[in-house]
Amino acid sequence: MARIVRIHAYGDASVLQLEDVDVPAPLADEVQIQVKAIGLNRAEVMFRNHAYLQEAEFPSRLGYEAAGVVMAVGSAVSEFKVGDAVSVIPPLDIARWGTYGEVANVPAYLAVKHPSNLSFEQAAASWMQYVTAWGALVEQAKLSQGDVVLVTAASSSVGLAAFQIARSVGATAIAVTRTRAKQQALLDAGATHVIISDEEDLVERVMALTNGQGARVVFDPIGGPSFEALTQSMARGGILLEYGALSPEPTPFPLFTVLGKSLTLKGYLYAEIVSDPAALARAKAFILEGLTSGALAPIIAKTFALDEIQAAHGFLEANQQVGKIVVTV
Incomplete structure (x- = not known):
């Protein structure tokens, strides 16, 4: 069991509920991570408000970005091992691989061993x-x-x-x-x-x-x-x-x-980039080089704790921030 943020209906930030949920083992091509930080995106507000490209199936997870530590790997995954620090390139389904919570399963090809000079908060704020x-x-x-x-x-x-x-x-x-x-x-x-x-x-x-x-x-x-x-x-x-x-x-x-x-x-x-393996590889190379050198340095506007997820969404919707809002777990 893990604490997971889910929604049971569309609505304002109050529909975000932190619940104890049984998270399944990762599929063959997935890794399971113990989430340390989550980057918030406006798309998640739109999804919550029923204003996004994707429909929810309730109760629904949500969340695109995260960074954490690998807890388990699928049977077809060889590039990661338990204990690796990774961050997540947002997948193309906001709910299936939702990152809001203590544990998340994500596609292995979208997990990255980020540079060691990044904190989990910075890593979670980078990829989208x-x-x-x-x-x-x-x-x-x-x-x-x-x-x-x-x-x-x-x-x-x-x-x-x-x-x-x-x-x-x-x-x-x-x-x-x-x-x-x-x-x-x-x-x-x-x-x-x-x-x-x-x-x-x-x-x-x-x-x-x-x-x-x-x-x-x-x-x-x-x-x-x-x-x-x-x-x-x-x-x-x-x-x-x-x-x-x-x-x-x-x-x-x-x-x-x-x-x-x-x-x-x-x-x-x-x-367009995430669904094109060659373009995604070029993106990873450019961004990892920039993150390592410091040419790319994510700016974090404010951090919230996981149990403050409703307040974090409210802050995002207020449009006062300069940079990324991050939730720590």
């Missing part, structure tokens, strides 16, 4: 953000030396990861945030420039910062009315990667801007 940002910026947009990338929702863990990845390949990262409250924190986190969208004209500011050229790459999880200004801020031949839909408002299609600048607009999902 860096795989997401790497897949969009490096794998698909081919971000490189001298490029400019415009990053919205900049204080999210993925936004911060984008700054670090941009810096590691010699690119310039421009962060977009609504108010000045997080401006210095974003600069400290690695953004080259910060645009305050409630006070400044986005297009004018980007053009001023890029000598009239615009940003070749835009990395946006919001959509909505600001989409048009983002395309106007882009360089000719640029690419916009849309990886979310945080805005509840309709997203316009700026036809003439797209045509006039020969822009590429691409929907991007983290799953």
Whole structure:
């Protein structure tokens, strides 16, 4: 038996219940870990609220990220042994391999022996953000030396990861945030420039910062009315990667801007990388090298204990954090 967070219905944070559950042995291709830390993701809030791509089967586990110690290995697993410290690259099912709890079974191919310089909290905060940002910026947009990338929702863990990845390949990262409250924190986190969208004209500011050229790459999880200004801020031949839909408002299609600048607009999902073994291998190599060297350093906004999981979700939904929220076990 282990303490596991489950939901029995959709709803606010109060539906998250910490219960004693009998966790089965790992399947042949899985490892079972004693969870030491859990990284929270907005997708888990959406799943809990019935606003996610996946439907729950109640009672349902949830959770994408974790780090801990291997307790057992499946019969087909040879690369791990009991006692190994590992972290989890989020799998493609938020419930089947849910990580919220003291024990979790996860696919062995998505477990990683992370660098020893990382704490369990840092390791649990790493994989979703860096795989997401790497897949969009490096794998698909081919971000490189001298490029400019415009990053919205900049204080999210993925936004911060984008700054670090941009810096590691010699690119310039421009962060977009609504108010000045997080401006210095974003600069400290690695953004080259910060645009305050409630006070400044986005297009004018980007053009001023890029000598009239615009940003070749835009990395946006919001959509909505600001989409048009983002395309106007882009360089000719640029690419916009849309990886979310945080805005509840309709997203316009700026036809003439797209045509006039020969822009590429691409929907991007983290799953594109995780479901492609060759791309996933490239992601692991890049991220492990960065984590080992310190070029990639996860920023933790706040930690909570497992029995504070409801408060942790509330803090995540308040949108006050800069970086990752981590739950310790």
